[in-house]
Amino acid sequence: MAAEKHCDRMGRASMSAAGGRYFLETMGCQMNRLDSELVAGQLRALGYEPAGGPDDADIVLINTCSVRQHAEDKVYSRLGELRQLKRRRADMLIGIIGCMAERDGDAILSECEHVDLLCGPNQLARVPELIQAVLAERQRPVALMENQSRKLSPAERSLALDSLEAIDLNRVIPTDGSVLQSYVRVQRGCDKFCSFCVVPFTRGPEVGRPPANIVQESQRLADAGAKEITLLGQTVNSYAYQENGRTVRFAELLARVHAVSGIERLRFVTSYPGDFTDDILEAMRDLPKVCEYLHIPAQSGSNTVLERMKRHYTAEQYVDLIERARAIVPGISLAGDFIVGFTGETDDDFEKTVALVERVRYSNTFIFKYSPRPGTAADRRLADDVPPAVKRERNMRLLDVQKRISLADRQRFIGETLEVLVEGFSKAAIKAQDAEQTRGHEVGWRRSDQLTGRTRGDEIVVFTGPASLIGRFVGVRITAATALTLHGDVVEKTEQSPLPVTP
Ligand code: SAH
Numbered sequence: 001m002a003a004e005k006h007c008d009r010m011g012r013a014s015m016s017a018a019g020g021r022y023f024l025e026t027m028g029c030q031m032n033r034l035d036s037e038l039v040a041g042q043l044r045a046l047g048y049e050p051a052g053g054p055d056d057a058d059i060v061l062i063n064t065c066s067v068r069q070h071a072e073d074k075v076y077s078r079l080g081e082l083r084q085l086k087r088r089r090a091d092m093l094i095g096i097i098g099c100m101a102e103r104d105g106d107a108i109l110s111e112c113e114h115v116d117l118l119c120g121p122n123q124l125a126r127v128p129e130l131i132q133a134v135l136a137e138r139q140r141p142v143a144l145m146e147n148q149s150r151k152l153s154p155a156e157r158s159l160a161l162d163s164l165e166a167i168d169l170n171r172v173i174p175t176d177g178s179v180l181q182s183y184v185r186v187q188r189g190c191d192k193f194c195s196f197c198v199v200p201f202t203r204g205p206e207v208g209r210p211p212a213n214i215v216q217e218s219q220r221l222a223d224a225g226a227k228e229i230t231l232l233g234q235t236v237n238s239y240a241y242q243e244n245g246r247t248v249r250f251a252e253l254l255a256r257v258h259a260v261s262g263i264e265r266l267r268f269v270t271s272y273p274g275d276f277t278d279d280i281l282e283a284m285r286d287l288p289k290v291c292e293y294l295h296i297p298a299q300s301g302s303n304t305v306l307e308r309m310k311r312h313y314t315a316e317q318y319v320d321l322i323e324r325a326r327a328i329v330p331g332i333s334l335a336g337d338f339i340v341g342f343t344g345e346t347d348d349d350f351e352k353t354v355a356l357v358e359r360v361r362y363s364n365t366f367i368f369k370y371s372p373r374p375g376t377a378a379d380r381r382l383a384d385d386v387p388p389a390v391k392r393e394r395n396m397r398l399l400d401v402q403k404r405i406s407l408a409d410r411q412r413f414i415g416e417t418l419e420v421l422v423e424g425f426s427k428a429a430i431k432a433q434d435a436e437q438t439r440g441h442e443v444g445w446r447r448s449d450q451l452t453g454r455t456r457g458d459e460i461v462v463f464t465g466p467a468s469l470i471g472r473f474v475g476v477r478i479t480a481a482t483a484l485t486l487h488g489d490v491v492e493k494t495e496q497s498p499l500p501v502t503p
């Protein structure tokens with residue numbers, strides 16, 4: 001039996017050299033999307049081609065998210081489907097990578113015998129080696145962090161940095177003109193330990209990447225055609241890197257990436273309200289490529305809740321920061337995250353959150369129901385005592401409040417001409433075409449003339465225009481607004497696009 005399996009494995013090893021197929025499914029945040037892109041690049045460098053779905057893949061990897069229970073439940077349900085598939089296709093390799101591998105690896109290995117490998121988010125440079133190990137019949141290789149729940153000493157930090165840099169440094173960037181917008185990591189991990197949050201446990205301590213590497217990667221992306229770069233970190237504004245005896249901070253990093261030729265828009269997510277200094281706002285004002293957009297989660301408007309969350313700022317300090325942002329960066333668009341139904345949240349606490357949302361007038365918010373995460377301080381010390389029905393009700397109420405604000409916020413653009421970077425066909429148009437195609441009508445992509453793109457403030461704009469505009473900056477005069485979308489007419493092309501149209 002073992003010998004037969006060995007044959008299978010060897011057969012698959014030689015098949016991989018001839019170009020096996022991989023399917024990589026990504027759950028969760030932007031950091032996961034970037035990680036998946038880097039892992040996919042590694043697999044292509046090994047000779048694997050992307051598969052259309054798990055059915056025709058030799059390797060299936062799920063890049064997982066642990067931030068809420070719901071995200072983990074989705075992975076277990078996907079693993080249930082893959083168990084069936086592997087019954088029919090015993091030689092398929094299944095790997096769990098990302099945050100859940102780190103947080104729940106033992107359970108996955110014991111409950112899911114069909115999972116062949118585990119790899120945490122800080123070890124992704126080792127995915128090829130783990131795949132080779134499975135192919136060479138090493139049972140269930142695992143790459144996880146050794147000690148994820150503490151801050152690093154400066155010496156440990158620099159050691160960690162060297163091993164962690166590998167995956168970003170070896171990034172495979174497509175040169176076929178398909179890269180328009182891209183993420184670049186500026187820091188890993190998080191040292192904040194908000195009491196509800198699993199991220200410091202799954203992604204480990206905060207480590208800033210060397211500025212020279214960030215600039216070099218941005219330049220490579222620009223050379224490949226990228227026009228917009230989003231710098232990624234859990235708390236980007238606390239970015240710090242020791243260089244020649246001095247500390248490079250985030251405002252300076254922004255200026256250095258700003259100098260990369262070819263990049264026309266620069267964004268960054270996510271900001272932490274606690275360490276947000278005015279030099280960053282001034283950089284946003286003074287560096288023309290830096291978009292007037294700030295994603296800065298408040299989580300709650302109640303100081304008692306913020307205290308229990310261990311966020312280390314008050315609602316008043318948060319509002320003060322927002323006012324400084326509005327004063328220094330005129331026209332800035334704001335986005336925030338909120339958790340409703342956190343431990344002990346009373347009606348009065350929740351009303352304070354509603355009041356904060358109404359005061360700040362975000363253009364967009366992401367609202368989550370509190371989900372206790374094993375191992376976090378909140379889960380160990382505080383009861384999850386807000387009933388699910390109350391969480392649901394508060395969630396809906398806050399969504400309603402935000403919807404009203406988003407609509408009013410977007411209506412202010414009616415009559416204005418905004419700069420839009422055209423990303424592709426509008427999803428609604430694509431859906432309509434898919435429906436046509438499934439009814440048996442052959443519909444060419446180019447028949448769609450509903451395009452979509454984003455403003456500097458990250459608002460989505462839908463408008464009519466030829467596919468040749470994809471990849472270009474255009475001026476769109478806004479004629480209508482919904483809570484989620486702006487609609488308008490192209491009034492000018494602001495630039496000639498070097499990008500080919502990729503239907
Ligand atoms: N700084 C990170 C935060 C990661 S988690 C970033 O945005 O990149 C993203 C959001 O998920 C948080 O801002 C918070 O609003 C929400 N969240 C985190 N832990 C949660 C939990 N246990 N339950 C519900 N929502 C949570």
Ligand code: F3S
Pocket residue numbers: 190191192193194197198199200234235272
């Ligand atoms: Fe999580 Fe707080 Fe860090 S929300 S990612 S611990 S800033």
